[in-house]
Amino acid sequence: MPDLRIGDFSVARIEEMLTPGFAPDFLFPDYDPRILEAHPLLTQPGFRDAASGKLMSSMHAWLVRGRGLTLLVDTGCGNAKKRSAPAFQRFVDLDTPFLERLADAGVAPDDVTHVVNTHLHIDHVGWNTRLESGRWIPAFPRARYVWGAVETAHWLDGGAGLAAQPEATEVLADSVRPIRDAGLVDLVEDGQSIAPGLTMRVAPGHTAGLMALWLESQGETAVFCTDVLHQPMQIYRPDWNSRFCEAPDVARATRAQLLADAAERQAIVLPSHFGAPHGGRILRRAGGYAFAPLAA
Secondary structure (H helix, E strand, O other), rough: OOOOOOOEEEEEEEEEEEEEEOHHHHHOOOOOOOOHHHHHHHHHHOOOOOOOOOOOEEEEEEEEEEEEEEEEEEOOOOOOOOOOOHHHHHHHHOOHHHHHHHOOOOOOHOOOOOOEEOOOOOOOOOHHHEEEEEEEEEEEOOEEEEEHHHHHHHHOOOHHHHHHHHHHHHHHHHHHHHHOOOOOOEEEEEOOOOOOOEEEEEOOOOOOEEEEEEEEEOOEEEEEOOOOOOOOOHHHOOOOOOOOOOOOHHHHHHHHHHHHHHHHHHEHHHHHHHHOOOOEEEEEEEEEEEEEEEOO
């Protein structure tokens, strides 16, 4: 995917891995295969692996640069992590060249000024840390790590997150708590700006305190909408939640609002897991929306 220009900012995708992920009837409990006939776009190789029928799943960070900032939106799964949950075995003991790909984009770990974790799930916080001499240390030691205050309370401060998903204990231990222990976290609330043009907005449902990052510059808009949208087919069926959404009704309402806002503002939508080309625009159509992927 080529770099994007959003006003004064550039946006690049830093890939961790791109593979067939979940079968659609596993990821979406309400899945109906007739959606593939109604919307052939969803069968293209970037979105669906024909051999397995699984949906293509990207793990990546978004690199945002401009106005003196070098910012990563989410950090994928990370290397050398131990994961016990059966659904997450593809994330165990990874050894990907993520930092090398970041270097190929011209960014060293010490160059990163901000890391935004939209939420604290396994595949969004992994490269917060790296293993050194048996210890998990911040991968970006000069950065401020930006998390939602509600999300932090949900997982770290007695909220309901761990009660519902105890398998997250090991994720918090190796990828989240070391950052807070190092004093690198800035907690944000709904509507708070990281810097001019970069605003965090609450987008709950998938998790209690998930936040999307809106980028606005010189009349252009992009939204890093994270897991509000897991796959392009949810643009056509926004009532379909993933099985990982904690509050189904809230997630549906959030998705409906994001699609309406993105269409109204002609924003480029940049999710966390779409296959190639990884983002695009939301178009209104009779009875709903359609997806216009970014040009290669």
